Amino acid sequence: MKEKLYTIPLIEAFQADDECPFCYIENKLEQDALDFTLGACSSYMESDIREQTDHMGFCRHHFKKMYQYGNSLGNALILKTHIKKINQELEKQLEKYAPEKQTFLNKLKKPNNLKSNQLAEWMAQKESTCFVCDYIQNTYNRYLDTFFYLFMNQPEFIEHIKHSKGFCLHHFGEVTNLAASKLNQQQHIQYTQVVFPIMKNNMARMEQDISWLVDKYDYRNADADWKNSRDALQRGMQKLKGGYPAEKSYQGNR
Numbered sequence: 013m014k015e016k017l018y019t020i021p022l023i024e025a026f027q028a029d030d031e032c033p034f035c036y037i038e039n040k041l042e043q044d045a046l047d048f049t050l051g052a053c054s055s056y057m058e059s060d061i062r063e064q065t066d067h068m069g070f071c072r073h074h075f076k077k078m079y080q081y082g083n084s085l086g087n088a089l090i091l092k093t094h095i096k097k098i099n100q101e102l103e104k105q106l107e108k109y110a111p112e113k114q115t116f117l118n119k120l121k122k123p124n125n126l127k128s129n130q131l132a133e134w135m136a137q138k139e140s141t142c143f144v145c146d147y148i149q150n151t152y153n154r155y156l157d158t159f160f161y162l163f164m165n166q167p168e169f170i171e172h173i174k175h176s177k178g179f180c181l182h183h184f185g186e187v188t189n190l191a192a193s194k195l196n197q198q199q200h201i202q203y204t205q206v207v208f209p210i211m212k213n214n215m216a217r218m219e220q221d222i223s224w225l226v227d228k229y230d231y232r233n234a235d236a237d238w239k240n241s242r243d244a245l246q247r248g249m250q251k252l253k254g255g256y257p258a259e260k261s262y263q264g265n266r
């Protein structure tokens with residue numbers, strides 16, 4: 013059973029006391045992906061991996077994470093052949109690009125002709141792929157499958173969900189969207205009965221934590237207990253959009 017591989021880390025994520033177990037999983041996978049891309053295994057020295065990174069490139073978010081990771085030579089080697097490939101493609105695109113003669117009739121038509129649109133299409137295609145995103149997504153999808161597998165087959169897992177803090181809104185949306193296709197109607201109803209109250213209660217808790225954080229700035233509360241509000245700002249941001257705003261950049265141990 014493929015799900016077995018992902019069961020233990022998924023249960024750990026539910027027990028991690030995190031605002032969202034899927035943020036927790038995603039973060040771990042991103043660190044794994046950065047380790048794989050730039051870490052001690054030096055995957056960038058393998059020609060098949062380099063072929064992939066040359067072809068897929070990286071998104072802006074992950075270039076920043078790769079820079080912060082700290083392996084300058086590894087980064088430079090990856091970039092060297094990637095840029096070479098980009099330049100070959102760019103040259104072909106620029107050769108093909110031909111601005112259309114501007115006539116009154118053309119101006120009434122769509123703003124770009126077909127040939128100049130090919131350049132835009134090429135650029136959009138370059139923007140749409142990232143080696144690190146792809147690495148994360150492949151495994152992340154297995155965790156989503158495992159979530160529904162355990163939901164349907166292991167009653168103990170329902171207890172783990174009930175004792176968790178629910179999800180961030182981003183991952184709540186993602187999981188709930190999938191519920192319709194992964195679960196039968198009865199299971200889908202059970203999903204709403206288990207997850208919706210947890211979401212409601214934990215969003216209300218978050219509202220209280222943030223509210224008390226604001227109240228703590230009142231001089232009359234200077235000596236009052238922080239309760240759960242000391243880190244409420246980053247947890248509130250995570251609860252609304254996912255991710256860890258206060259987290260330090262992940263660096264390789266080189």
Ligand SMILES: [Zn+2]
Pocket residue numbers: 032033034035036179180181182183184254255
């Ligand atoms: Zn999340």
Ligand SMILES: [Zn+2]
Pocket residue numbers: 070071072073074142143144145146
């Ligand atoms: Zn990416």
